[in-house]
Amino acid sequence: xxxxxxxxxxxxxxxxxxxxxxxxxxxxxxxxVRPDLRQGxxxxxxxxxxxxxxxxxxxxxxxxxxxxxxxxxPATGLRAxxxxxxxxxxxxxxxxxxxxxxxGPRASPTRLAGPRRFQPVPLTVRELPPIDVVLISHDHxxxxxxxxxxxxxxxxxxxxxxxxxxVGAHLEAWGVPPARIAELDWWQAWQAPGAELAxxxxxxxxxxxxxxxxxxxTLWASFALVGAHHRVFFSGDTGLTDAYALxxxxxxxxxxxxxxxxxxxxxxxxxxxxxxxxxxxxALLGGGLLLPVHWGTFCLAVHDWDEPVETLLRLAPQHGxxxxxxxxxxxVEPPQVREQGRPPEPWWRAVQxxxxxxxxxEMAPLPKSVQWPxx
Numbered sequence: 001x002x003x004x005x006x007x008x009x010x011x012x013x014x015x016x017x018x019x020x021x022x023x024x025x026x027x028x029x030x031x032x033v034r035p036d037l038r039q040g041x042x043x044x045x046x047x048x049x050x051x052x053x054x055x056x057x058x059x060x061x062x063x064x065x066x067x068x069x070x071x072x073x074p075a076t077g078l079r080a081x082x083x084x085x086x087x088x089x090x091x092x093x094x095x096x097x098x099x100x101x102x103x104g105p106r107a108s109p110t111r112l113a114g115p116r117r118f119q120p121v122p123l124t125v126r127e128l129p130p131i132d133v134v135l136i137s138h139d140h141x142x143x144x145x146x147x148x149x150x151x152x153x154x155x156x157x158x159x160x161x162x163x164x165x166x167v168g169a170h171l172e173a174w175g176v177p178p179a180r181i182a183e184l185d186w187w188q189a190w191q192a193p194g195a196e197l198a199x200x201x202x203x204x205x206x207x208x209x210x211x212x213x214x215x216x217x218t219l220w221a222s223f224a225l226v227g228a229h230h231r232v233f234f235s236g237d238t239g240l241t242d243a244y245a246l247x248x249x250x251x252x253x254x255x256x257x258x259x260x261x262x263x264x265x266x267x268x269x270x271x272x273x274x275x276x277x278x279x280x281x282x283a284l285l286g287g288g289l290l291l292p293v294h295w296g297t298f299c300l301a302v303h304d305w306d307e308p309v310e311t312l313l314r315l316a317p318q319h320g321x322x323x324x325x326x327x328x329x330x331x332v333e334p335p336q337v338r339e340q341g342r343p344p345e346p347w348w349r350a351v352q353x354x355x356x357x358x359x360x361x362e363m364a365p366l367p368k369s370v371q372w373p374x375x
Contacts, residue, residue, distance in 0.1 A: 008166060008169055012165075012166070012168060012169060012183070015165060015183065016165045016166050016219075019165055019185045019219070020185075021185070021186065021219060023216075026215065026216035026217050027165070027166075027208065027216045027217075027218070027219045027220075028216065029205050029206075029207075029241075030186065030203055030243070031203065031205065031241045031242060031243050033205070033239070033270045034240065034269075034270075036269070037239055037240060037269030037270045038266075038267055038268075038269055038270055039266040039267060039269065040265075040266045040267050041267060042265075042267050043265050043267070043301065043302045044302070047302045048115070048299065048300065048301060048302060049113075049114075049115075051299040054304040054305060054306075055299045055302065055303070055304065055305055056118065056299060056305055057118055057296075057305050057306070057348075057351050058351050059351050060118075060119050060351070061118060061119060061296060061327075061328055061348065061351055062327045062328070062347050062348075062350065062351075063119070063122040063327060063328040063329050064122065064327050064328065064329040064330045065122055065123060065329055066081045066089075066122070066123070066329050066330070066331050067123065067127065069081075069331040070089075070129050070331070073091070073094075074091050074333050075333060075336070076333045076334070076335040076336060077092070077093070077094075077227075077229055077230060078090075078091065078092050078227075078229075078230040078232070078255060078256065078333060078334055078335065079091040079331055079332065079333045080232075080256060080258075080291060080326075080331070080332055080334070081326075081329065081330070081331045081332075082291065082293065082326050082327075082328065082329075082330070083121050083122060083123075083328065083329065084102075084117070084121055084122075084296065084297040084328055085100070085102055085117075085142060085293065085294055085295075085296075085297035085298060086099060086100040086102070086137070086142070086143055086236070086237075086260065086293045086294050087099060087100055087101050087102055087103075087121070088234070088258060088291070088293060089128075089131075090225060090232055090234075090256075092197060092225055092227045092230055092232060093192075093195055093196050093197040093227035093228060093229070093230070094195060094197075095132040095133065095192060095195055095197050096129060096131050096132050096133070097131075097132065097133040097134075097135055097199070097225060098128070098131050098133070098134050098135065098159075099135045099137070099223075099234050099258070099293075100135070100136060100137055100142075100143040100144070100236070101125075101134060101136075101145065101148050101149075101152065102142060102143065102144075102145040102148055103120075103121050103124070103125055103145065103147065103148040103151065104117075104145040104146070104147045104148055105117055106141075107140075107141045107142035107145075107298050107300065108141055109141065109210065109211075114141070115142070115298040115299055115300055116298070117297050117298055118296070118297055118298070118305070119328075121328075122328050122329030123329065125148065125151040125152060125155055125156075126151070126155050128155070128156065130156065130158065131152070131156045131158075131159045132158075132159065132160065132192065132195075133159065133160050133161075133162055133192070133199065134152060134156070134159050134160070134161045134162070135162050135163070135199065135223055135234065136161065136162070136163040136164070136167055136171075137163075137164070137204070137220060137221055137222065137223065137234070137235075137236025137237065138164060138167070138206060138208050138218065138219070138220035138221070138236055138237060139166075139167050139170060139208050139209070139218050140208065140209070140210070140237065141210065142298055142300065143236070143237065144167065144170060144210075146174060149170075149171065149174045149175075149176065150174060150175060153174065153175040153176055159180065160180050160182065160190075160192075161176055161180055161181045161182065162182045162184065162190045162199050162223075163181070163182070163183055163184070164183060164184060164185075164201060164218060164219035164220060164221045165183050165184070165185055165218065165219040166183065166208075166217060166218030166219055167183060167218045167219070168181040168182075168183045169218075170210075170218075184199075184200075184201035184221065185201065185219065186201055186202060186203050186219075186221060187200070187201065187202065187250075188200070188201055189201070196227055196228035197225065197226070197227045197228075198225075198226045199223055199224070199225055199226075200223065200224040200226060200250075200251055201221040201222075201223055202221060202222045202223060202224055202243070202247045202250075202251065203221070203222065203241060203243035203246075203247070204220055204222040204235065204236050204237065204238035204241070204243075205238045205239035205240070205241040205243075205270060205271065206220040206236070206237045206238050206239065206271050207220065207271060208220050220236060220237065220238075221236060222234060222235045222236050222238060222247070223236070224247065224251040224252075224254070226251060230255045230256075230334075231251070231252065231253065231254045231255055231256075232254060232255065232256045232257075232258070233247070233251075233252075233254045233256070233257045233258065233259075233285060233288070234258045234293075235258060235259045235260050235273070235281070235293075236260070237260055237271070237272065237294065238260065238271070238272070238273060238281075239268070239269055239270040239271045239272060239273065239277070240269065240270075240273060240277040240280055240281055242284070244281050244284035244285050245284045245285075247285060248284065248285050248286040252285060252286045252288075253286045253287070253288065254285060254286065254287075254288035255288055255289065255334050255335065256288055256289050256291060256334045257282055257285055257288040257289065257290050257291070258291045258293050259273060259278040259281055259282060259290060259291075259292060259293065260272065260273055260278070260292075260293055260294030260295075261273060261274060261275045261278045261292040261293070261294060261295050261308040261309065261312055262274075262292075262294045262295030262296070262300070262301070262308040263295075263298075263300035263301040264277075264301060264303065264308065265301055265302065265303070268301075274308065274311075275292070275307075275308050275309075275311040275312040275315060276311065276315060278290075278292065278312065279312070279315055279316065279319045279321055282319070282321050283319060283321075287320075287321070287322075288334075289322050289323075289324050289334040289337055289338055290316070290321050290322060290323050290324070291323075291324050291325075291326070291332070292308065292309060292312055292323075292325070295308040295309055296309070296328075296348070306348050306349075309325065309346075309348060310346075313325070313344065313346060322337075322338060323344045324337050324344060325344040325345070325346075325347070327347050
């Protein structure tokens with residue numbers, strides 16, 4: 001099997017090969033890895049593929065429907081809705097941006113095996129309001145999901161896809177029109193037509209690939225959403241890197257900072273943040289309301305399912321980092337959260353049950369009383 005980089009052709013391949021991050025056979029990270037970021041041996045793969053005990057939540061997580069809130073524009077002009085893992089609907093500058101959308105039941109190339117989500121997304125793809133931009137940070141299965149993209153193509157034909165170099169080949173093969181795909185290198189930007197919103201690709205410290213032989217065939221990135229009145233940072237997947245200080249200088253300051261905190265391990269410090277390194281990254285980025293992502297949805301590591309958020313909640317006051325910890329489907333407006341100054345509620349501690357994932361249920365159909373577009 002050839003890598004995606006080897007299979008790319010034409011202008012896409014030319015742009016990939018013109019990147020300063022292209023190594024000749026794939027992409028590479030652009031910043032040196034801090035020597036203390038990799039510690040100890042890799043965790044046993046069997047403990048990830050066959051989770052047990054507190055690797056899984058004891059029962060369904062509390063979830064809310066955001067539909068009523070989405071019927072009206074955000075009062076402050078900025079609103080975020082965490083839908084699980086790294087999927088967030090960000091409303092900024094009058095546009096709706098959906099990050100790393102994953103509705104599929106497993107973060108895996110097959111529905112028969114691989115990490116299974118703890119519970120369904122609080123609403124179906126069909127229930128989403130009109131999406132202006134689908135933002136994809138890299139091509140790993142828990143960030144780029146084939147069945148979700150197919151559903152978005154069907155129900156959101158107007159959406160623009162903004163992603164990294166090479167990932168457009170996946171999207172195009174899955175039915176996204178080429179004219180609706182923008183592939184960015186680090187420090188490149190896409191400007192929303194007729195709107196005051198630019199999406200900038202920025203460095204991250206990670207890797208890519210969806211098969212054994214296509215590692216690093218596409219690029220990975222973090223992103224800054226820069227509007228006329230608000231700015232949002234989305235980390236994608238990344239280890240700790242000094243590039244965060246440069247991102248702050250070029251694209252900050254940020255009203256909302258979304259950093260990955262889950263699926264961490266001492267041996268993975270160069271490719272995943274975890275809660276402690278997320279707080280270091282948050283400081284390098286210059287602060288802003290911190291919304292943790294990449295947790296509470298899949299078991300992708302050997303730690304307890306709630307360890308990322310519990311550790312973050314414990315350490316954040318020492319770093320002066322303001323947190324917002326919404327339930328699944330709960331909408332939050334960062335300016336209001338900062339103004340209210342209330343401590344986050346540890347809602348996940350109320351989860352009770354057997355510690356065994358329930359059968360995969362079918363999502364409820366769209367209520368007839370809610371139809372998009374609503375404008």
